Amino acid sequence: MVAMYTIAGRQVGSHWLAMLTLGTLGGLSASFMGGSAAKKTQGPPINAQSPDEETFIKEFLKNAEADEKKGSSVDATKKDAGR
Template sequence: MVVYYQIAGQKVGSHMLSIGVLSTLFLGSWSMMGGSKKPAAGQAPPMNASSKDEENFIQYVDTLHVEKERFGSWSIAAAFVAMDG
């Protein structure tokens, strides 16, 4: 059962209209989910640590986060062993 609509002098089926609407919806939302650009490397916010130990801890956690993004979870264990010794 297809209902045909007269659009711009052409017969268009209801199923084609629904495909067009859903395609526009999904492609539009996909294109809008691009997100913002990542900040350039080397432009980190200032660190407001109250002590040298706290600053070292923040740098250590940041290093683990970057290692996990680049190499996966096994590199975290390797970094921990390297820092422990």
């Protein structure tokens, strides 16, 4: 048999109290461990000597990242050109 407890004038089984306790602890721990959203990491600073040089470096990096995303299609054309 299950041990019964009287709570607020009602009979409650010990198994219901155990499930409620475990659910509450699990929910609270999950909510506290959620953390914040991941932020994009910033790369090293650009030590440019002029604003034009800084603009050139930023554009170059932007183009390099775009080419990297296209990666597989660019590699396939290079392989076909060598044949």
